[in-house]
Amino acid sequence: MSYRIGKNEALSDALGRIAAEEIALALAELRRPNRAQAMHNTRKSLKRLRSLLRSLRVAFPRSFFQQENRRLAAAGRKIAPLRDVHVQLHTLRRLRAATGPTAKKTRQSLRRRQDDYMRKIPALRRAVRQMLSASRQTIASWPMKKATPARLAAGLKRIYKRGRTALKAARRKATPESLHEWRKQAKTLGHGFALIERLSPRKAGARIRHTEQLCQALGDDHDLFLVLQALRREDAAHPARDYRRLSNRIAAKRVRLQKLAFELGKEIFEEKPGAFERRLEGWLGRHPAKK
Numbered sequence: 001m002s003y004r005i006g007k008n009e010a011l012s013d014a015l016g017r018i019a020a021e022e023i024a025l026a027l028a029e030l031r032r033p034n035r036a037q038a039m040h041n042t043r044k045s046l047k048r049l050r051s052l053l054r055s056l057r058v059a060f061p062r063s064f065f066q067q068e069n070r071r072l073a074a075a076g077r078k079i080a081p082l083r084d085v086h087v088q089l090h091t092l093r094r095l096r097a098a099t100g101p102t103a104k105k106t107r108q109s110l111r112r113r114q115d116d117y118m119r120k121i122p123a124l125r126r127a128v129r130q131m132l133s134a135s136r137q138t139i140a141s142w143p144m145k146k147a148t149p150a151r152l153a154a155g156l157k158r159i160y161k162r163g164r165t166a167l168k169a170a171r172r173k174a175t176p177e178s179l180h181e182w183r184k185q186a187k188t189l190g191h192g193f194a195l196i197e198r199l200s201p202r203k204a205g206a207r208i209r210h211t212e213q214l215c216q217a218l219g220d221d222h223d224l225f226l227v228l229q230a231l232r233r234e235d236a237a238h239p240a241r242d243y244r245r246l247s248n249r250i251a252a253k254r255v256r257l258q259k260l261a262f263e264l265g266k267e268i269f270e271e272k273p274g275a276f277e278r279r280l281e282g283w284l285g286r287h288p289a290k291k
Contacts, residue, residue: 003018003021003022003048003052003191003194003195004194004195004197004198005018005195005196005198005199006198007198007199011147011148011149011152012144012145012147013144015052015056015142015144015147016139016142016144018052018195019049019052019139019142020136020139022045022048022049022052023045023049023132023135023136023139024136025041025045026041026042026045026046026049026128026132027129027132027133027136029041029042029045030042030125030128030129030132035118035121035125036082036086036118036121039079039082039083039121039124039125040079040082040083040086042079042128043076043079043080043083046072046075046076046079047076047187047191048191049072049135050069050072050073050076050188051159051187051188051191051192052191052195053065053068053069053072054069054155054158054159054188055152055155055156055159055191055192055195056142056147056151056152056155057155057158058151058154058155058158059143059146059147059148059151059152059155060142060143060146061143064141064142064143068135068138071131071134071135072131072135074131075127075128075131075132078124078127078128079124079128081117082114082117082118082121082124084226085110085113085114085117086114087223087226088110088223088226088227088230089107089110089111089114090223091220091223091224091226091227092106092107092110092227092230095227095246095249095250098246099242100240100241100242100245100246101238101240101241101242102231102234102235102238102240102242102243102246103231103242103246105234105238105240106227106230106231106233106234109230109233109234110230149281149284149285150281150284152195152196152280152284153277153280153281153284154277155192156189156192156196156276156277156280157273157274157276157277157280159185159188159189159192160189160192160269160273160276161273162185162188163182163185163186163188163189163268163269164269164273165185166178166181166182166184166185166186167182167262167265167269169181169182170182170262170265171262174258176222176225179218179221179222179258179261180218180222182218182261182265183215183218183219183221183222186211186214186215186218186265186268187215189211189268190208190211190212190214190215193207193208193211194208196280196283196284199283199284200283201283204283207267207268210264210267210268211264211268213260213264214261214264214265214268217257217258217260217261217264218257218261220253220257221254221257221258221261224250224253224254224257225254227250228247228250228251231243231246231247231250232247
């Protein structure tokens with residue numbers, strides 16, 4: 001179906017269905033012949049699954065949550081390096097000034113790294129498939145009956161609060177690490193909004209769209225930072241005249257993206273967590289927890 005709770009779907013049924021579908025989708029992707037795209041899509045399913053788990057954290061026993069969260073996080077980390085190299089190559093291609101010797105040598109270096117990761121994909125597939133199979137076996141024990149509207153609202157409030165804290169940290173010092181952490185929290189919140197999109201009033205659509213735009217801006221900023229790191233490594237080994245022009249262009253683009261992100265963040269996270277939770281309870285209050 002989709003990563004959405006249906007209007008006429010019992011909450012416990014919907015969340016169990018979504019968890020099962022995401023694992024099935026990830027396992028299906030791992031069997032696809034296009035290895036790079038399959039791994040990328042698998043990683044996206046893992047992120048949605050972890051976001052679902054975190055949305056229901058208050059309904060799960062602590063040990064259960066930690067075990068599942070660690071396993072899904074470890075599976076995602078196995079795939080992450082391949083995604084990072086792919087994104088760096090794509091971002092470098094989009095930079096207009098990326099035509100000189102530094103950019104050329106950086107592309108060559110990234111392609112070598114990409115080839116190395118591609119050779120590891122069969123082993124990665126086996127490892128991730130084993131992790132997902134273990135998670136699929138435990139889905140039946142997920143305490144979905146405890147997933148009431150109030151607990152879902154409390155779980156999303158927790159995610160929202162973490163996003164707010166990450167925004168404050170990024171405002172104090174906009175380092176690549178603080179911005180990346182804020183992006184991760186915003187992405188999780190975006191998945192939470194996706195879950196309840198069909199249950200929320202139409203006016204909530206603006207906040208959902210702004211969250212998507214925020215994640216895109218922060219994601220583009222992080223991708224540019226990764227490219228800049230690769231360029232710096234190449235310039236340190238083989239200095240060339242085009243490096244400064246490239247780094248200045250990247251810096252200017254990052255300034256614009258971060259400005260947009262902070263503007264969006266102000267709109268998304270201005271509400272106090274308590275008020276945010278009460279708003280969610282109003283949206284979810286009439287939805288059945290179970291049939």
